Every structure is written in C-alpha cells, then in structure tokens.
Amino acid sequence: MKIAVKVNGRLYESDVEPRTLLAYYLRETLNLTGTHIGCDTTSCGACTVLLDGEPVKSCTVLAVQANGREVMTVEGLEQNGQLHPVQSAFWEAHALQCGYCTPGMLMASYALLQDNPAPTEAEIREALSGNVCRCTGYVNIVKAVQLAARQLSGEGQEALQEVEAHGASSN
Amino acid sequence: MALRQTELRPLGKPVGRKEDPRLIRGKGRYVDDIMLPNMLHLCVVRSPYAHARIRRIDASAALAAPGVKLVLTGEDLAKMNLAWMPTLAGDRQMVLATDKVLFQYQEVAAVVAETRAQAEDAAQLIEVDYEPLPVVVDPFYALTPEAPILRDDKEKKSNLIFHWEAGDREETEAIFREAPVVVKQDVRFPRVHPSPLEPCGCVADYDTARSKLTFYVTSQAPHAHRTVLALVSGLPEHQIHVISPDVGGGFGNKVPVYPGYVCAIVASLKLGVPVKWIETRTENIASTHFARDYHMTAEIAAREDGKVLALRVKTVADHGAFDGAADPSKFPAGLFSIVSGSYDFKAAFVEVDGVHTNKPPGGVAYRCSFRVTEAAYLIERVMDVLAQRLKMDPAELRLRNFIRKEQFPYRSPTGWVYDSGDYEKTLRLALERIDYEELRKEQAERRARGEFMGIGISTFTEVVGAGPGHTFDILGLKMFDSAQIRVHPTGKVIARLGVRHQGQGHETTFAQIIAEELGLSVDDVLIEEGDTDTAPYGLGTYASRSTPTAGGAAALCARRIRQKARKIAAHLLEVGEDDVVWDGTAFSVQGLPGRSVTMKDVAFAAYTNVPEGLEPGLEASYYYDPPNLTFPNGAYIAVVDIDKGTGAVKVRRFLAVDDCGTVINPMIVDGQVHGGLTEGFAIAFMQDIPYDADGNCLAPNWMDYLVPTSLDTPHWETDRTVTPSPHHPIGAKGVGESPNVGSPAAFVNAVVDALSPLGVEHIDMPIYPWKVWSILRAHGVTE
Amino acid sequence: MFPNAFRYEAPASLDEAIRLMTEHAYDAKVLAGGQSLLPMMKLRIAAPAVLIDLGGIGELKGWRETEEGLRIGALTRHADLERAAALYGRYPLLSRTARWIADPLVRNRGTIGGSLAHADPGSDWGTAMIALHAEVEAAGPEGSRRIPIDDFFVDTFVTSLQEGELVTAVHVPAPSGPVAARYMKLERKAGDFAIAGLAVHIVTDGDGRVAEAGIGICACGPVPLRAAKAEAALVGRPLTSDTIAEASRLVPEDAEPADDLRGSSDYKRDLLRVFALRALREIAEELEGRASIA
The missing domain is CATH 3.30.365.10 (Aldehyde oxidase/xanthine dehydrogenase, molybdopterin binding domain)
Structure with a gap:
C-alpha cells in the first residue's frame, strides 16, 4: 500500500505491506535506526516517536496509520548541527548509559517540554512512565529534563551552574 | 555536572x-541496526512443552512458504555435529532439539526467510509432533528417587549436577554444638532475568570468497565467543571476526552463546549470505539464561552478646535443563562462599547442590560476580534475623561483628583474602547521613500509632574482578x-x-x-x-x-x-x-x-x-593477571512505609554509601549505583519467573515480568568512602554490581523491620503487596 | 514481532465501515487506537484477515455536551479525556480514570470506544462507565442503538455488539447535583493492569444526601462489575462514617475475583473494601464544602 509520511520534515513516499509497524518502517525502510525496539508488548517505549507532535509507541502503530501525517524521530532533534537542549542535557547530566532507551526518552522528554515548559519532578516521572530504562535508575534522567527545561526557558548558564553545584548525579 | x-x-x-x-x-550502532545487502532473517521455532519427546518434524509447508530459503532442525545440525554446544559452565546444551525437549520455549527448528515477517509466518507452519513427558519443576523433587531423570544424554543418571562444599565442616559443627544462640532461616532468592532493554541478537555474515565469518553479536565477551564458536564450528579462529557493536545493556545476559547464534552462523555458511537473528522479548526471558533461583538455608551460631561465631549454609540451586551458569570452571556455585560477608566468623561451612529441572538453562551472574548477590542477600538477611532474636539493633549487631580495618588483608573462613575495607566508617557515615537515631525515634512514635515503618540496613561485601588466572578460568581460558x-x-x-x-x-x-x-x-x-x-x-x-x-x-x-x-x-x-x-x-x-x-x-x-x-x-x-580479587563494599539503608490497607510498600528513602576504592569518574559511579539500586529494588519488590506444574513459564514478557518505571522507582541518595585496593594499580575495585548485590537485603530488612512488631522474621522476595497484606491480615491488622 | 498479513481498509465514513464489517464479518477486526489489538496481533493471538481502521472517520472523534449529558465519540482518546479541563467539574471521574490507563504514550493512541469494545475485565473505562451508568451507542447495518453499560459486557472479551455493529459513542448522564468521584487502582507496577480497581461516582442532592451512586469494580470478575448493593446502601442517605463503612463492606459482595499471580480472591475483595472506604471518605470531604453533609 502506498503511503506518504513526513518524517523529520522530509516527505517520504513508500509502498509498504499493511502489517508493517511504524517502528520497522522508520528503521528498515527509511534507515532511521535511532528508533529502537525493546519488547513486543507495548511495555518499554524504546520506540517512542512523535506522531503529529504527540509521543507514541511506534511499535504499536502501523505505518499505514501514519499516512498523511508527520513523524519526528530522535534524528530530527538536532537542527543545523546544534543539539537540542534536551539532548545536551542528557549528556551533561549523565542521563544515559547503554543508550538503548535514550532516543525514546528524548522524544518523550521533548514532547513533555513542548507541553509543559517547567515540569515538576512528579510530572517528569509521570510523563516518562511509558519509557523503561534498565541502566540509570531514572534519577539523572529527571535531572536532565529539569536542566533542559531551564535551558529552554533561557536560564541556560544559570541552570548549568546550579546543577553543577548540586552535583550531576549524587544528592 | x-x-x-x-x-x-x-x-x-x-x-x-x-x-x-x-x-x-x-x-548508536546496535546489532539490529546492522543491515547488509542480501541479508536474510531467522526465526526460531520453540517448544510449547517443558518436557516432551519429538516424534516428527514436518517442515514441508514452511519450506514452501513465500520467501523461505532454509529450515534447520536438530537432525540437520547433528549431521554437522552441531546439534549440541558447550555451555560456559562445562555442561552442554542442545542447539536444536534432536529427540526431546527439556524446557518450554526450547529451540526446535529455525526458519530463514527474506523478511522477518516471512520467517515468522513460516515458523508457524512447522509441524512438530510431541509426546509429552512427566515434568520436573521443583528442584527438591528433582533430587528424589521417584523423579524422572531429565538428562538421559549424561553419563551420570541423576538430576544432581554437582555437590560443592567450602569451609570447614567439622570446626563449624563443633562451634554450633556449643553455641549459646543459634538462628536458622530458609531464604529463597527468586528466579530472575537480567532482561536488558536490547534483547540478544546477531548477524552472521560468511564470506565464501574469503572463507571468513564476520559475526556481529550483542556480546559482553566477544573474544570468548570467538573461541567457543571456533571450537563448536571448526572454523579457524582467525577466520572468525566477532564484532560486538554498541550493546544495549547486558547485565550478564550477553555472556553466554545462545542457540540462535549457532543457527544464524550455520544458515549463513549454508546460504553464503548474511543472516540476522534478533530475539523477541519473550525469547529473551523464556529461553536465554536466567539468574539466581537459589533455595538457601542459613544458620548462625552466636554468643548472647551478639558476637557471631560460625555460619552454616545449605543450598539447592535450580540450574534448569542445562547448567548454563557462566561461572569459572573451579566454581560451580560461583563465589557463593563469600557468604560470611563483612563479619568476622571463626568458621563457616557452605554446601550447594546444583539440580536439573525442566526450565531454561542458567544461572548467569546477573549484575553480580558469580552468585555473590545470593550470598550477600543471605548473610545480610540472616544477620537481621539474629538481631531480632537477640533484640539488638541491627546496626549495633553489625558494628560488633565487622571485620576491623586493621584485620585487612583478612582471610575469611572459606579462604578468601579480603584486600581492604573500613566497614565501620562506611556504616557510621550512612547512619549519620540518614539520621538513624531520629528515624528510630520516629519509628517508635509511628508504632505507637499503629503504623508500620521500617528501616533496613545492608552492609555487604562483594568479591569481584575475576580473576587471578591461577584460580579463575572459563572453559580453561584464564581470566586475565x-x-x-x-x-x-x-x-x-x-x-x-x-x-x-x-x-x-x-x-x-x-x-x-x-x-x-x-x-x-x-x-x-x-x-x-x-x-x-x-x-x-x-x-x-x-x-x-x-x-x-x-x-x-x-x-x-x-x-x-x-x-x-x-x-x-x-x-x-x-x-x-x-x-x-x-x-x-x-x-x-x-x-x-x-x-x-x-x-x-x-x-x-x-x-x-x-x-x-x-x-x-x-x-x-x-x-x-591480577594478584587477587577486589572487595568493594557498602552500607545501604532503606526506609519504608507500609500501607495497611493494601499491603503496598513505599520506599521513602534509600541511601547507598559505597566503597569501591579509587573512583575514576564519580558521575559514572553514581550512575552505576542508581541503576543497580533500581534493579535491586525490582528484584526485592516485583520480579520472579514462576512456572506452573506443567513447566509453563508464567512471566514470559514484560507485562508479567515486571521492570520498574520512573514512577515506581524511588529517588536514590548516594555517598561514598574510599578505601583503595592495595593491589590494584590505581586502587580501584569496581562498582557496577555493588548496588544490585547489596540493596535487596536492605529493602527486605526494612519491610521485615516494619512488620517485626507482629513477630515477622522473614519474607521471601518478591515482596508483592499481596504478601504484606496477607501477613497484616493474619495478625488482625486492617484498615 | 509482526502481525500476520491482512488486508487494510480505511473507511472514510461510518456507513462505509459498517458495510465493510458486514462484508467481512468474522474475518475482520476493527482498529481504533490499536493499543490492545496491535499487541495481540503481533503476538498472533489475534489474526484478522481484514483490518478496518476507523482512524479516518472524523464523526467518531471528540466529545460534546448534550441535553441529557455528555456524548463521547468512540475514537476519543484517553489522553483527550485526561486533559479535558472543561469536564473536570461535572464529569470528574473521566480524567481521574484516564490517568490510570496504561502509560502516557498508550493514552495518546488508545480510545474509549476501543477499550469498551475490547471488553477486558481489567478495563478502566468499562469500570468507570459502570459507575457513571453510561450507555454505549452502537451502529450497525440495522441502524443505531443504545446499550445500557450493564448489558454491554457479556463475558471476558465478549460484548453484546451484534455482527457488523461497532461502538460509535458512549453517553454519560449529567449529574443532578454536586458531584465528586474517585478512581482507585492498585497495580504491580505503573502502567500494569489492575490487581483490583474501583470507580466511585457520587452525586448529592441539596440536603447532602446521595442522589446518585455509581460504583464500578475492575479486574474482579469476567467483566467490569457493578457494586449494586453498595450503591443501594448509599442512595438517599448522607455520607457518614457509618454509611461509608456499610457501603465499603458491601462492595466486595458484588465482586467475583479469581486467584491469580496478582493476588488471591480474598486480597482483591479486601482491596475493593479499602478502596471504597478511601474513595467515599475523600468524596465526602470534597463534597462537604459544596453541600451540607451530616
């Protein structure tokens, strides 16, 4: 079946089998392998992408359902060679280890910050509760999202210094 | 920052x-990101039965299905002498079953097709005629004379894999005979699984022109994998190129060689094109190697003032159908004899019986150094039982029994030489940082109000860094x-x-x-x-x-x-x-x-x-080749509140004070601790892989094998002391596993402490709310 | 994991969808948000030959207030109801339930109609709709009809929808007075199906007596159930510690939980009692400011 999907701002026209899951379409047809797959039961969120701006699990969406819509993947975060603040915050705050959950976490965090520029820790934990991380224990992910929020709101340097004063990851 | x-x-x-x-x-470039020209996809057909004879396999419909290039069965592999492969523990494991299956989800056939979907479609078309056999799920039953012998391929007609002992039996028993206080506790460490976010997988790419196999694999031990593959396949080792690309978490899961790898290699050898196998989450949990599953009984002999004298431990270890432990060859029960922990016991005696059952093979060292988690959990749990019996504060009991700073290097009663530590300093820092006295006061007030608050301490010692080559090897390979x-x-x-x-x-x-x-x-x-x-x-x-x-x-x-x-x-x-x-x-x-x-x-x-x-x-x-192992240690304190109505446990605070020697990067050390605590938390409160009487896996996916989310996970507090290892070139000891080794006991001790006014001395993990509720209601506590 | 191959249909109108359903009958499955169906298809527990995607039918989306209450289109997503601030006052149970469903990513796809039609015994929406005395609007070749929620769930994964019929909306009656609600749920981990759950919806009259009581029970029977005895014990009486205690005792009497990995039937019954106690106490406290409660 023919579909037309805008992914990271670029229009792709493809002929897919209807059973193709969006995650596999992105990975195998478009070679956007940043979107990962970690479970079969819609449990882990490694495959999180934005569909018309909202975070969804792309392993539980058919590629044909994305026909005529816009998808944003982790590859779409960096603009003109500039990391998005949520990316640099994950790096600064040591919010990733093996990196497998990271693209999904970044997309869910990005979506949260679009919606809620100054989330509380509880709101961050709620927004990321569909994304499993087996490495970090979430502490530094929460810190990274807070850091990104402050950087996005223009408190960049100040935010850095503050988090620095408190240590990146210890209490 | x-x-x-x-x-x-x-x-x-x-x-x-x-x-x-x-x-x-x-x-990142993870194994599933590797896409090569003409690459085919492999899907494994698995047994629905836990124990069954295979009468016949009919692959004709699968072979005729669209896109299918190859079907492999055990019979095909047997012709190549590849139906079995060695495990890292020196046992052997079926690659594809030839005559019978020994666990549910065991590998029976492999289908190779042009797309993953076609391979999955065709796998459904393979007809296998099974004759179900009696199933052995309980390891204690496995050891009885009436239990069927599962491994008829082995010379020894018994379900007992090994009996292993450490320490001095006679000296230990002599002390027990005279001891004024003896406590005894049965403790189960449930069957869990490392379950990294990225499942296992590989791409086998055999280049017929160069006679060279390039093997991309999610491997924690690529060199060992290459050697095993060379031994199994007969390909020259220098013509095997193993590449472990970015690995999406391992935790011990990606140490063994799995049947899917061998099948992919055989398929690539036969077809001359790359073959990819990426397992599903179900395959990961239900067929790759599990961890733990230890049924332990510990006894401590002590004086009435709390001074511990001797330790006696008996364990039945369920290894499943094949002994897939990744233990060094001289250590069938790993380093379990570190079980005397941080305490100065005069004598100890430890024995472990390894047993076959109709379950997947294992058990790997899941974020731990070969059975150290089981040992640390056991001793930290039973020290609390002793404290409770003696009506002593658990911190006080520990301080009274620690190996003292000046005793290092310290030779343990089971023969380990601990390199360094300052256990008292570490515990005192933890007590001070969490304000232990104040918490005990609060607890007394809450108890008076009928509330259940608990404080749990774990002051564990790990033994890591295998290892000195004179003692440690895997399949003969020295562990330098x-x-x-x-x-x-x-x-x-x-x-x-x-x-x-x-x-x-x-x-x-x-x-x-x-x-x-x-x-x-x-x-x-x-x-x-x-x-x-x-x-x-x-x-x-x-x-x-x-x-x-x-x-x-x-x-x-x-x-x-x-x-x-x-x-x-x-x-x-x-x-x-x-x-x-x-x-x-x-x-x-x-x-x-x-x-x-x-x-x-x-x-x-x-x-x-x-x-x-x-x-x-x-x-x-x-x-x-290190001269000795290193002995990281820590003092962890958990504070919990119990919901009397639902039995739910809330971890209010958790402080981990680690001593991993010299710190290379404090940010990364903290990150490792956070992650390990989260896995320890999951083990303590939510993880187990149960089997029903027919050997059916009851938690074969992440809907039932529970991994905690950001909402479940407590906030972690960390601190540390630094006692360098005297023998390590920079004094570092390793830290990745300490939090997973040390934390389960802190959680369980906290819950037991909360319920101790009811006379509760022990609860087995995982502590589901239901278990706590049952205890509360049995003692007439209700909302 | 991949679903089996299927023919994909994306009707643009309800009529077309019904025609396709009639044509393909049992070979077809209807795709709404897909958050239950697609995982089942990936595991090949479900293997439809034809998949009818309702996603393109605009008339099934969104909610609007009607003379009798609220009409929620079948394709209204969990997240829409979770965030519908306009409904927090009059229909508080909706957002309170929505935020307990799975996780935020699933809630961005999953729909209320899909959830009801799937008829999982652990359906949070099913439980809430019981508490709200809702009616399911279904359309089929014979036209449209409304099915009281108590008649909708027949058995686990079985509804009273006829062949060719699909859920088009759910109707929630407007509360006749001050209203408060709670959704209580215990999970083994965040996002899990309930060990047990309870939806409680209370409307009081001018005297602070309970005018309407709705209590739905989640994951304690083959389908979401109604705590009818407890409801009856509350209606016409004020929320006092005595009436609350009595109703809470009665809630488990209408439950039919089974022993499973999540807990024993006794445990689940007791959870329902505890939830009822907590929910009714909180509701009483909340309503106190809005109407006098004895």
Missing part, C-alpha cells in the same frame, strides 16, 4: 562521557584481561581493551586512566572494544571485572609507555634518564623545573627523533 574532556589530570573527575554524542543523536595502547605522532592515542562495555562508560573511564597516566586529556584518547580482529584477547565485561582487570591493564600498559617515553624525554632534554622526573603532565629535569617536555612532544619525537639504539614508535600492550 559533566566536565569537559580537554582537561589534564582527569582521574577522579566527573568527565562527560565520550560515548554520548552518538547515542543522543540516535547514531588486556590493553593495547598506541600513541601516534601528534600525541593522540588509540587504546584497545579485551573487555566490552554495555553502558558502563569504558570509552570515558579507561580514557581517564590512560590520560592520567600519560599526562594527556580524555579527548586525546580513543578507546575501542568489541572487535576481535583488532582488540587484544580478554575475557570480557561481567562480574564487575572490567576495572579490576582491564582497568589495571590500561594503567600498567600506560606506565609501560611512560617508561619508554622517559627515555625519549631524556634524549630531548639532553640529560640522563635518571635525571628525568614526571610530574603527571610533563617530564622535566630534576632540579630544573623550567625545562620540560610533554607526552605530545615525546610522541612526536618517538616517530621523528628517537635516541640511537631505541626502537621507534610509542606503543605497548599489557596482559594483566
């Missing part, structure tokens, strides 16, 4: 990770590890190591070690691991061994470079070598601080201006 990577003297500093720029851009450093003319370094990280941050921490030793910055040092064609031989990353072994190799290898650099520096400074001093960033002339040359100057000279008689170039390799 993460430091820039350009600073000199980076050891001990929170340097930002070098692996992150690709990972945050979605440009290696580093190879090349300093290029502009002072830039490529260093390769025999280990393989899966998120631990080696690209940063090993760069820190080498940069520190060479007076360079982290930015100057590129770390490469996981490619057997380029990296020096090593046993891999698990059992917290990377820093103790490869970290040591990295430091010593760099020092070897520095030795040569000193000669070149003397030449450049026009003085004798003895007059050259190294201050950490440059060589200078003794007494003449103004004249100095940096490692970059030396590196350039190594290729442009070496003194006569000296070999040009600046590179070295080092195979480091």
Whole structure:
C-alpha cells in the first residue's frame, strides 16, 4: 500500500505491506535506526516517536496509520548541527548509559517540554512512565529534563551552574 | 555536572562521557541496526512443552512458504555435529532439539526467510509432533528417587549436577554444638532475568570468497565467543571476526552463546549470505539464561552478646535443563562462599547442590560476580534475623561483628583474602547521613500509632574482578584481561581493551586512566572494544571485572609507555634518564623545573627523533593477571512505609554509601549505583519467573515480568568512602554490581523491620503487596 | 514481532465501515487506537484477515455536551479525556480514570470506544462507565442503538455488539447535583493492569444526601462489575462514617475475583473494601464544602 509520511520534515513516499509497524518502517525502510525496539508488548517505549507532535509507541502503530501525517524521530532533534537542549542535557547530566532507551526518552522528554515548559519532578516521572530504562535508575534522567527545561526557558548558564553545584548525579 | 574532556589530570573527575554524542543523536550502532545487502532473517521455532519427546518434524509447508530459503532442525545440525554446544559452565546444551525437549520455549527448528515477517509466518507452519513427558519443576523433587531423570544424554543418571562444599565442616559443627544462640532461616532468592532493554541478537555474515565469518553479536565477551564458536564450528579462529557493536545493556545476559547464534552462523555458511537473528522479548526471558533461583538455608551460631561465631549454609540451586551458569570452571556455585560477608566468623561451612529441572538453562551472574548477590542477600538477611532474636539493633549487631580495618588483608573462613575495607566508617557515615537515631525515634512514635515503618540496613561485601588466572578460568581460558595502547605522532592515542562495555562508560573511564597516566586529556584518547580482529584477547565485561582487570591493564600498559617515553624525554632534554622526573603532565629535569617536555612532544619525537639504539614508535600492550580479587563494599539503608490497607510498600528513602576504592569518574559511579539500586529494588519488590506444574513459564514478557518505571522507582541518595585496593594499580575495585548485590537485603530488612512488631522474621522476595497484606491480615491488622 | 498479513481498509465514513464489517464479518477486526489489538496481533493471538481502521472517520472523534449529558465519540482518546479541563467539574471521574490507563504514550493512541469494545475485565473505562451508568451507542447495518453499560459486557472479551455493529459513542448522564468521584487502582507496577480497581461516582442532592451512586469494580470478575448493593446502601442517605463503612463492606459482595499471580480472591475483595472506604471518605470531604453533609 502506498503511503506518504513526513518524517523529520522530509516527505517520504513508500509502498509498504499493511502489517508493517511504524517502528520497522522508520528503521528498515527509511534507515532511521535511532528508533529502537525493546519488547513486543507495548511495555518499554524504546520506540517512542512523535506522531503529529504527540509521543507514541511506534511499535504499536502501523505505518499505514501514519499516512498523511508527520513523524519526528530522535534524528530530527538536532537542527543545523546544534543539539537540542534536551539532548545536551542528557549528556551533561549523565542521563544515559547503554543508550538503548535514550532516543525514546528524548522524544518523550521533548514532547513533555513542548507541553509543559517547567515540569515538576512528579510530572517528569509521570510523563516518562511509558519509557523503561534498565541502566540509570531514572534519577539523572529527571535531572536532565529539569536542566533542559531551564535551558529552554533561557536560564541556560544559570541552570548549568546550579546543577553543577548540586552535583550531576549524587544528592 | 559533566566536565569537559580537554582537561589534564582527569582521574577522579566527573568527565562527560565520550560515548554520548552518538547515542543522543540516535547514531548508536546496535546489532539490529546492522543491515547488509542480501541479508536474510531467522526465526526460531520453540517448544510449547517443558518436557516432551519429538516424534516428527514436518517442515514441508514452511519450506514452501513465500520467501523461505532454509529450515534447520536438530537432525540437520547433528549431521554437522552441531546439534549440541558447550555451555560456559562445562555442561552442554542442545542447539536444536534432536529427540526431546527439556524446557518450554526450547529451540526446535529455525526458519530463514527474506523478511522477518516471512520467517515468522513460516515458523508457524512447522509441524512438530510431541509426546509429552512427566515434568520436573521443583528442584527438591528433582533430587528424589521417584523423579524422572531429565538428562538421559549424561553419563551420570541423576538430576544432581554437582555437590560443592567450602569451609570447614567439622570446626563449624563443633562451634554450633556449643553455641549459646543459634538462628536458622530458609531464604529463597527468586528466579530472575537480567532482561536488558536490547534483547540478544546477531548477524552472521560468511564470506565464501574469503572463507571468513564476520559475526556481529550483542556480546559482553566477544573474544570468548570467538573461541567457543571456533571450537563448536571448526572454523579457524582467525577466520572468525566477532564484532560486538554498541550493546544495549547486558547485565550478564550477553555472556553466554545462545542457540540462535549457532543457527544464524550455520544458515549463513549454508546460504553464503548474511543472516540476522534478533530475539523477541519473550525469547529473551523464556529461553536465554536466567539468574539466581537459589533455595538457601542459613544458620548462625552466636554468643548472647551478639558476637557471631560460625555460619552454616545449605543450598539447592535450580540450574534448569542445562547448567548454563557462566561461572569459572573451579566454581560451580560461583563465589557463593563469600557468604560470611563483612563479619568476622571463626568458621563457616557452605554446601550447594546444583539440580536439573525442566526450565531454561542458567544461572548467569546477573549484575553480580558469580552468585555473590545470593550470598550477600543471605548473610545480610540472616544477620537481621539474629538481631531480632537477640533484640539488638541491627546496626549495633553489625558494628560488633565487622571485620576491623586493621584485620585487612583478612582471610575469611572459606579462604578468601579480603584486600581492604573500613566497614565501620562506611556504616557510621550512612547512619549519620540518614539520621538513624531520629528515624528510630520516629519509628517508635509511628508504632505507637499503629503504623508500620521500617528501616533496613545492608552492609555487604562483594568479591569481584575475576580473576587471578591461577584460580579463575572459563572453559580453561584464564581470566586475565588486556590493553593495547598506541600513541601516534601528534600525541593522540588509540587504546584497545579485551573487555566490552554495555553502558558502563569504558570509552570515558579507561580514557581517564590512560590520560592520567600519560599526562594527556580524555579527548586525546580513543578507546575501542568489541572487535576481535583488532582488540587484544580478554575475557570480557561481567562480574564487575572490567576495572579490576582491564582497568589495571590500561594503567600498567600506560606506565609501560611512560617508561619508554622517559627515555625519549631524556634524549630531548639532553640529560640522563635518571635525571628525568614526571610530574603527571610533563617530564622535566630534576632540579630544573623550567625545562620540560610533554607526552605530545615525546610522541612526536618517538616517530621523528628517537635516541640511537631505541626502537621507534610509542606503543605497548599489557596482559594483566591480577594478584587477587577486589572487595568493594557498602552500607545501604532503606526506609519504608507500609500501607495497611493494601499491603503496598513505599520506599521513602534509600541511601547507598559505597566503597569501591579509587573512583575514576564519580558521575559514572553514581550512575552505576542508581541503576543497580533500581534493579535491586525490582528484584526485592516485583520480579520472579514462576512456572506452573506443567513447566509453563508464567512471566514470559514484560507485562508479567515486571521492570520498574520512573514512577515506581524511588529517588536514590548516594555517598561514598574510599578505601583503595592495595593491589590494584590505581586502587580501584569496581562498582557496577555493588548496588544490585547489596540493596535487596536492605529493602527486605526494612519491610521485615516494619512488620517485626507482629513477630515477622522473614519474607521471601518478591515482596508483592499481596504478601504484606496477607501477613497484616493474619495478625488482625486492617484498615 | 509482526502481525500476520491482512488486508487494510480505511473507511472514510461510518456507513462505509459498517458495510465493510458486514462484508467481512468474522474475518475482520476493527482498529481504533490499536493499543490492545496491535499487541495481540503481533503476538498472533489475534489474526484478522481484514483490518478496518476507523482512524479516518472524523464523526467518531471528540466529545460534546448534550441535553441529557455528555456524548463521547468512540475514537476519543484517553489522553483527550485526561486533559479535558472543561469536564473536570461535572464529569470528574473521566480524567481521574484516564490517568490510570496504561502509560502516557498508550493514552495518546488508545480510545474509549476501543477499550469498551475490547471488553477486558481489567478495563478502566468499562469500570468507570459502570459507575457513571453510561450507555454505549452502537451502529450497525440495522441502524443505531443504545446499550445500557450493564448489558454491554457479556463475558471476558465478549460484548453484546451484534455482527457488523461497532461502538460509535458512549453517553454519560449529567449529574443532578454536586458531584465528586474517585478512581482507585492498585497495580504491580505503573502502567500494569489492575490487581483490583474501583470507580466511585457520587452525586448529592441539596440536603447532602446521595442522589446518585455509581460504583464500578475492575479486574474482579469476567467483566467490569457493578457494586449494586453498595450503591443501594448509599442512595438517599448522607455520607457518614457509618454509611461509608456499610457501603465499603458491601462492595466486595458484588465482586467475583479469581486467584491469580496478582493476588488471591480474598486480597482483591479486601482491596475493593479499602478502596471504597478511601474513595467515599475523600468524596465526602470534597463534597462537604459544596453541600451540607451530616
């Protein structure tokens, strides 16, 4: 079946089998392998992408359902060679280890910050509760999202210094 | 906050990770990201029965299905002598079943097709005629005479795999006979699974023109995998190129060789094109190697004042259908005899019976050093039972029994020589930071109000870094590890190591070690691991061994470079070598601080201006066989509140004070601790893989095998003490596993402490709300 | 994991969808948000030959207030109801339930109609709709009809929808007075199906007596159930510690939980009692400011 999907701002026209899951379409047809797959039961969120701006699990969406819509993947975060603040915050705050959950976490965090520029820790934990991380224990992910929020709101340097004063990851 | 990577003297500093720029851009390269031209896809057909004879396999419909290129059965593999393969524990395991299956989800056939979907479609068309056999689920039943013998392929007609002992039975029993106080407790460590976020998988690419197999695999031990594959397949080892690309978490799951790997290789050999196999989450949980599943009984003999005297432990270990433990060959029960923990016992005796059942093979060292988690959990749990029996504060009991600082190096009653520690200091720091006295006061007030609040302590000792080659080997391969450093003319370094990280941050921490030793910055040092064609031989990353072994190799290898650099520096400074001093960033002339040359100057000279008689170039390799293991330790305190209505436990606070010796990168150490605590928390409260009486796996996916989310996970507090290892080149001990080893006991001790007014002395993990509710209601407590 | 191959249909109108359903009958499955169906298809527990995607039918999306209450289109997503601030006052149970469903990513796809038609015994929406005395609007070749929620769930994964019929909306009656609600749920981990759950919806009259009581029970029977005895015990009486205790005792009497990995039937019954107690106490406290409660 023919579909037309805008992914990271670029229009792709493809002929897919209807059973193709969006995650596999992105990975195998478009070679956007940043979107990962970690479970079969819609449990882990490694495959999180934005569909018309909202975070969804792309392993539980058919590629044909994305026909005529816009998808944003982790590859779409960096603009003109500039990391998005949520990316640099994950790096600064040591919010990733093996990196497998990271693209999904970044997309869910990005979506949260679009919606809620100054989330509380509880709101961050709620927004990321569909994304499993087996490495970090979430502490530094929460810190990274807070850091990104402050950087996005223009408190960049100040935010850095503050988090620095408190240590990146210890209490 | 993460430091820039350009600073000199980076050891001990929170340097930002070098692996992150690709990972945050979605440009990591994990095995499933490898897509090669003409690549086919493999799907494994698995047994629905836990124990059954295979009467017949009919693959004709599958072979006729669209896109199908090949079907493999056990019979096909048997013709190639590949139906069985060795496990790392010295047992053997079926690749594809020939005559019978021994666990549900066991590999029975493999289908190779043009797409994954076609392979899955065709797998459904394979008809297998099974004759169900009686199933053995309970390891205690397995040991009875009436239980059917599961492994009729083995010479020994018994379900007992091994009986293993450590310590002194007679001395221990003599002390028990005289002891004024004896406590005894049965403790189960449930069957759990490492379940990294990325499942296992591989791409086998056999190049017929070059007779070379390139094997991309999610491996924690690529060199060991290559050797095993060479032994199994008969391919020459130098014609096998194992590449472990970015690995999405391992935790012990990616140490063994799995049947799917062998099938993919055979398929690629037969078809001459690349073949990919990526397992599903169900396959990961229900067929790759599990961890733990220890049924333990511990007894402590003590004086009435709380001084412990002797420890006796008996364990039945369920290994499933094949002994798939990744233990060193002399240690069928791993390092379980570390069970005397942080305490000065006069005597101990430990025995373990390993047993076959109709369950998947195991058990791997899941984020732990070969059964150390079971041991640490047991002793920390039973020390609390003793405290409760003696009506002593558990902190006080521990302080009274710790191995004292001046006793190191300390020889344990089971023969371990602990390198260093200051257990009292670590516990006292934890007690102070959490304000233990105040918490006990609050607890008393809450108890008076009928509320259930608990404080749990765990002061564990780990034993990691396997290991000294004279004692530790896997399939005969000595457990040293290696580093190879090349300093290029502009002072830039490529260093390769025999280990393989899966998120631990080696690209940063090993760069820190080498940069520190060479007076360079982290930015100057590129770390490469996981490619057997380029990296020096090593046993891999698990059992917290990377820093103790490869970290040591990295430091010593760099020092070897520095030795040569000193000669070149003397030449450049026009003085004798003895007059050259190294201050950490440059060589200078003794007494003449103004004249100095940096490692970059030396590196350039190594290729442009070496003194006569000296070999040009600046590179070295080092195979480091550590003289001893290292003994990281910690004091963890959990504070919990119990909901009387639902039985739900809320972890209000958790403080981990770790002593992992010298800290290479505090940011990464904290990250490792956070992650390990989260896994320990999951084990304590939500994880178990139960089987029904027919051997059906009841938690074969992440809907029932529970992994905690950000909402479930408590906030973690960390701190540390630093007692360097006296024998490690930089004094480091390893930390990745401590939090997973040490934390379960803290959680369980806290819940038991909360319920202790009801007379509760023990609850087995996982502590589901239902279990707590049952205890509360049995004692008439209700909302 | 991949679903089996299927023919994909994306009707643009309800009529077309019904025609396709009639044509393909049992070979077809209807795709709404897909958050239950697609995982089942990936595991090949479900293997439809034809998949009819309702996603393109605009008339099934969104909610609007009607004379009798609220009409929620079948394709209204969990997240829409979770965030519908306009409904927090009059229909508080909707957002309170929505935020307990799975996780935020699933809630961005999953729909109320899909959830009801799937008829999982652990359906949070099913439980809430019981508490709200809702009616399911279904359309089929014979036209449209409304099915009281108590008649809608027949058995686990079985509804009273006829062949060719699909859920088009759910109707929630408007509360006749001050209203408060709670959704209580215990999970083994965040996002899990309930060990047990309870939806409580209370409307009081001018005297602070309970005018309407709705209590739905989640994951304690083959379908979401109604705590009818407890409801009856509350209607016409004020929320006092006595009436609350009595109703809470009665809630488990209408439950039919089974022993499973999540807990024993006794445990689940007791959870329902505890939830009822907590929910009714909180509701009483909340309503106190809005109407006098004895």
